[in-house]
Each structure stands twice: as C-alpha cells, then as structure tokens.
Amino acid sequence: MINIVLFGKPGAGKGTQAEFLKEKYNLTHISTGDIFRYNIKNETPLGIEAKSYINRGDLVPDEVTIKMLQDEVERHTDTNGFLFDGFPRTLAQADALDAFLASKDWEVTATIALEADDEVLVQRLLERGKTSGRADDQDVEKIRNRYQEYNEKTAPLIEYYHKQNKFFPVNGIGSISEITERLSGVIANL
C-alpha cells in the first residue's frame, strides 16, 4: 500500500500529474476539488454548501471536507493505495488524515510537492479560466485570495510532513512528461 499526497499551490499541476500517476502506480485518485465540482454541478446539499466558499476562493470548512474525504476513502478500501490531490490543505485536515489512516493501519507514505513561482501559476490559472468555466479561475482577486489561503493555511503542512521525513519537493516547471518523470523518481525511491 502506498499513499501519496500530491501537494502544491493552486495551478501547480496536481490534477494533470495525478492522471498519469494513478495509471502508472494503479492508485485510487481522490481530488477534493473534483468531488466538490461534481457536487456543485449536481446541486447536492454538499455542493450547495461548498459553492459559496469555492467561488470566493476560500477553503471549504474542515468539518465538511474531512467528512467528505473519509466517505470517499471508505468507498475504495480495496485498493493498492491512494493518491490524495488537494487534501490535506490545513493542519486539522492533516491530523485527521493521519488519524483516519492509522485507524486502518495505513499511513501517508510521502507528500510530493510540485513547486513553481506564483507569477507563473497565476498566469496558468487565468489561461485555464478561459476554457474551464471555473469561476474561481477567472478573476485575479479570487486567485489572489486562493494564494492567501494557501500561504496562511496550507503552507504550514510543509513543516508538518518535513518533520515526519515525508516531504519531497519537485520542480514543477517543465513539460508534463518531464515532471511525471521527476515524480516517478521520488516514488521509485520510497
């Protein structure tokens, strides 16, 4: 069982790389952003609750997100391992994930971070916003707010996983296949 947390700022390429890694290592990919968007599209109670936060560029409250993540893991317990994409994003979520995995005798194997400069990332998001239809990608103010949320709430996770010797940064600038190779290099050495 390997459980990978794919870490990075908005626009770092987590979703793109997850598509390759899940095939290559036969992992169950859980993207909290995708689950929220699916629920928003289908106007479920969860989607209705999450929508206002997401469209402002705020994080969805921990309680809601943690419960959703746990439900999703429970649906796929017969797996080789998980690829967590967009979770955890706060210390409370990281603690909850550790405790939840431990209750099943599992653990986070590694957190792999895709690194890139903010300016490059903001441009990527604006470009994506032209075609993705995502409200949170179309407005510079909302994008800035997502970076502020990242800096305040998500960045402390670097230290959290570093202390556990589970933090592996990777250069997130380059072609998609180059970056997949870098990520695979880390996974091969785990």
Ligand code: ADP
């Ligand atoms: P990004 O491109 O910003 O990495 P995602 O698709 O992963 O986007 O997430 C989109 C939005 O969904 C986030 O800005 C946030 O509002 C919400 N979201 C996703 N994952 C989480 C989480 N773990 N905790 C709280 N909110 C989340």
